[in-house]
Amino acid sequence: MKSVYIIGRDTLPQSISLGEGEQLSLTIVYASALEGAPAEADIPLTVSLDGRGASLDIAGLYICKGESRLRLKVDVRHNACGCTSRQLFKGLVADQAKAVFDGLVYVAHGAQKTSAAQESHAILLSAGAVAENRPQLEIYADDVECSHGATCGQLNDDELFYMRSRGIPEDEARRLQILSFLSPVLSRLPEDLAESIMK
Amino acid sequence: MNEVLLEIKDLHAGIEGKEILKGVNLTIRRGEIHAVMGPNGAGKSTLSAVLAGKPSYTVTSGSVTFAGKDLLAMSPEERAWAGLFLSFQYPVEIPGVSFTAFMKAALAAKRKAAGLPELSPAEFLRLLKEKMAFVQMKPEFIKREVGVGFSGGEKKRAEVFQMAMLEPVLSILDETDSGLDVDALRIVAEGVMNLHTEQTSAIVITHYQRLLDYIVPDVVHVLKDGVIVRTAGRELVAQIEEKGYEGIL
Numbered sequence: 001m002k003s004v005y006i007i008g009r010d011t012l013p014q015s016i017s018l019g020e021g022e023q024l025s026l027t028i029v030y031a032s033a034l035e036g037a038p039a040e041a042d043i044p045l046t047v048s049l050d051g052r053g054a055s056l057d058i059a060g061l062y063i064c065k066g067e068s069r070l071r072l073k074v075d076v077r078h079n080a081c082g083c084t085s086r087q088l089f090k091g092l093v094a095d096q097a098k099a100v101f102d103g104l105v106y107v108a109h110g111a112q113k114t115s116a117a118q119e120s121h122a123i124l125l126s127a128g129a130v131a132e133n134r135p136q137l138e139i140y141a142d143d144v145e146c147s148h149g150a151t152c153g154q155l156n157d158d159e160l161f162y163m164r165s166r167g168i169p170e171d172e173a174r175r176l177q178i179l180s181f182l183s184p185v186l187s188r189l190p191e192d193l194a195e196s197i198m199k
Numbered sequence: 200m201n202e203v204l205l206e207i208k209d210l211h212a213g214i215e216g217k218e219i220l221k222g223v224n225l226t227i228r229r230g231e232i233h234a235v236m237g238p239n240g241a242g243k244s245t246l247s248a249v250l251a252g253k254p255s256y257t258v259t260s261g262s263v264t265f266a267g268k269d270l271l272a273m274s275p276e277e278r279a280w281a282g283l284f285l286s287f288q289y290p291v292e293i294p295g296v297s298f299t300a301f302m303k304a305a306l307a308a309k310r311k312a313a314g315l316p317e318l319s320p321a322e323f324l325r326l327l328k329e330k331m332a333f334v335q336m337k338p339e340f341i342k343r344e345v346g347v348g349f350s351g352g353e354k355k356r357a358e359v360f361q362m363a364m365l366e367p368v369l370s371i372l373d374e375t376d377s378g379l380d381v382d383a384l385r386i387v388a389e390g391v392m393n394l395h396t397e398q399t400s401a402i403v404i405t406h407y408q409r410l411l412d413y414i415v416p417d418v419v420h421v422l423k424d425g426v427i428v429r430t431a432g433r434e435l436v437a438q439i440e441e442k443g444y445e446g447i448l
Contacts, residue, residue, distance in 0.1 A: 157255065162291045165251050166305040166361060167279035167312070176296050176304065183295025 003027060004189060008037035014044055020051030020080075027188045028060040031197050032068035032097065039068050046075040049083035060089040061185040063197065064097035064129075073102040076118075078111045078144075087118040090185050092178060094125040100132045105148070109140040118148040123155060123181055155181075201229040204400050205250075205270075205369055210261035212249045218259065219245040221425035227369070230397045234411055234436065235404045237422035238444050243404045244288065246422065247373040250402075251285040252278050266368065279305075280312035284367030286358040288374040292346035298357070301345050302327065302364055309365060330363040334390045352383030359390040370394075370401045376410035388413030408440045421447070 005012045007030040018024055030041055047056050056076060064070050076085045085105070093099045101120045122131035133150035155177045163173035179186070179198065186194045207225040211218060219242045227233055237243055249256050250263065252275035263270040266281060273281065293301065306326075307317050318326065327341060334356050346354060355375055362370055372391065376384055391414055395401065403414050411419075411433070419436055421429040421444060428448055429435065438447050 156291075159291045159293060161251075161253050161275060162287065163293075163301075163305075164275035165279055165285050165287075166301075167276050167309040167365065168301075168304045169276050169308055170274070172304055172308070176293065176301070180293045180295040187295075 001026065004029065004193070006030075006034065006037075006193070007041050007043060008034065012043065012045060015046045015048070017048045017050050018054035018056060018083075021053045022051060023055045023057075025057040026059075027185065028058070028072075029189065029193070029197070030060075030062040030064070030070055030072075032063065032065050032070075034196070037068075039066070041069070042071045042073075044073045044075075046077065047085075048077040048079055049085065050079050052080045052082055054080065054083045056083075056085040056087075058085070058087050059185045059188055060087075060091075061182060061189075061197070062089075062091040062099055063094075064091070064099045065094045066097060067095070068097045070097075070099045071102065072100070075104045075106065076116065078105070078107040078114045078116060078141075081111055082113040083111065084115045085117070087120070088184060089120040090182050091122040091131065092125055092182070093122060093129040093131045096126075096128040098130040098132075100134070101150075102134045102136075103148075104136045104138065105146060107137075107139040107141050107144050107146065111141045112143040114141060114144040114146070116144070116146045120148075120150045121181075122152045123178075124152065125155075201231070201397070203227070203264075204229045204231075204266060206262075206264045208262045208264075210249070210258065210263060212245065212256055212258045212261075214245070214256050219425050220249065222261070223422070223425070223427060225420065225427065227400050227402070229368075229400055231417045232395065232401045232403060232414060234416035234419045234433075235402055235422055235427075236406065236419065236436070236439060236444075239406075241422045242425045243422055244373055245425075247285055247371045247402070247404055250278075250371060251275060251283065276308065277312075279365070279367075280309050282366075282368035284362050284365055284370045286355075286362060286370065286372045286375050288377060290346055290354045290358055292344070292349075294344050294347050296345050298341045298343060298345055299327070302341075302361065305361070306364060326364065330360055333363050333393070334360045335386055336360055351378035352380060352387075355379055355383065355387050356390075359387050359394075363390065363394055366394075368399050370399070372401065372403045372405075372414075374404055374406070376405055376407060384410065385413060408436050411436050423448070 004027045105116045107114050120133045131152045135148045135150045205227040210223040212220040420427045
């Protein structure tokens with residue numbers, strides 16, 4: 001499997017199963033301004049941790065501009081004992097664009113010693129932009145560690161003022177803020193891809 | 200007497216419709232260090248935020264002239280280019296942005312505004328190392344992300360490091376002593392004093408005497424309820440320490 005999927009260029013499997021001790025790390029990228037990116041994208045992905053001790057590390061980055069629409073539906077299913085999943089999604093939504101993150105963490109009956117973490121954060125860059133985070137946990141085992149965090153917000157004014165007070169012009173300061181916000185996912189990408197996304 | 204660097208006249212300002220500064224007058228000449236003291240809620244931090252141009256504050260009347268220019272008409276970045284520097288009470292963290300990249304952007308913008316060419320990478324690095332040594336910052340800090348994982352003392356030291364890099368003519372130190380132990384306080388204060396020249400000025404905002412033992416002010420003001428209620432020489436600091444604000448007014 002590839003480790004980076006760019007929506008519009010690569011075909012992401014809809015369903016992945018991980019067997020005993022198997023590890024998977026993957027990063028999904030959607031940027032409406034990238035060449036080949038569809039204006040509307042509906043991305044369903046199910047990853048099932050079916051074998052004992054399997055581990056998943058998944059990240060996603062989306063930048064929706066104009067009238068673009070993105071729906072990311074990620075189901076992570078812990079079906080076996082001792083599996084680990086880490087999810088981190090970061091997105092920017094500008095103009096009249098809309099992004100929806102629908103994330104389910106499912107822990108089956110008997111999938112003890114599960115460790116699952118899900119983070120999804122979106123920043124709205126204009127008044128007409130919409131971002132929705134719908135994190136869900138469905139847990140049927142009792143010995144599990146699950147955490148999730150979801151936020152929708154704006155760029156922080158205090159950070160912006162701090163940078164401007166050092167002489168960094170407002171546009172450049174906003175670019176640095178965006179870089180700061182996206183960096184945990186950007187750092188997983190090849191440098192040239194990260195650069196073309198930041199343009 | 201040196202020329203006037205900053206002149207604040209009847210400044211009224213506030214936030215979210217609430218007036219906090221109610222007619223501040225203050226004149227600072229080049230080479231002078233002024234302390235602004237006062238009880239909590241007097242408007243000390245508002246004064247520093249308004250001078251640096253924080254957009255959430257509104258100036259309702261009055262004027263501020265800085266090096267002959269209308270300070271209030273300038274954006275925060277233009278104020279920085281003109282030589283104003285605010286050392287934050289609570290410096291922010293910018294994860295994912297290295298101190299190097301941050302300082303490079305700040306210095307490049309300032310040099311551009313002054314019509315100077317950008318420093319070469321080698322020149323920039325040399326300057327960086329020189330200024331870090333100046334505030335006794337460990338070299339590895341520069342590779343770290345801005346503010347991330349810094350202790351309180353390291354954050355304040357990093358503020359003085361930025362001050363050294365940007366060489367301001369007016370530095371405003373907003374409660375730089377808060378959260379510092381004695382050693383960190385001394386290093387920070389010595390850094391500020393070493394940067395001080397006949398041409399530069401500073402406003403030191405503080406509650407306590409201890410910072411002013413190291414950064415010795417020429418003039419001391421007491422701000423209370425949004426106005427300066429007392430102005431005197433440095434002897435006022437000891438009086439405040441002894442009698443409290445109520446005792447000297």
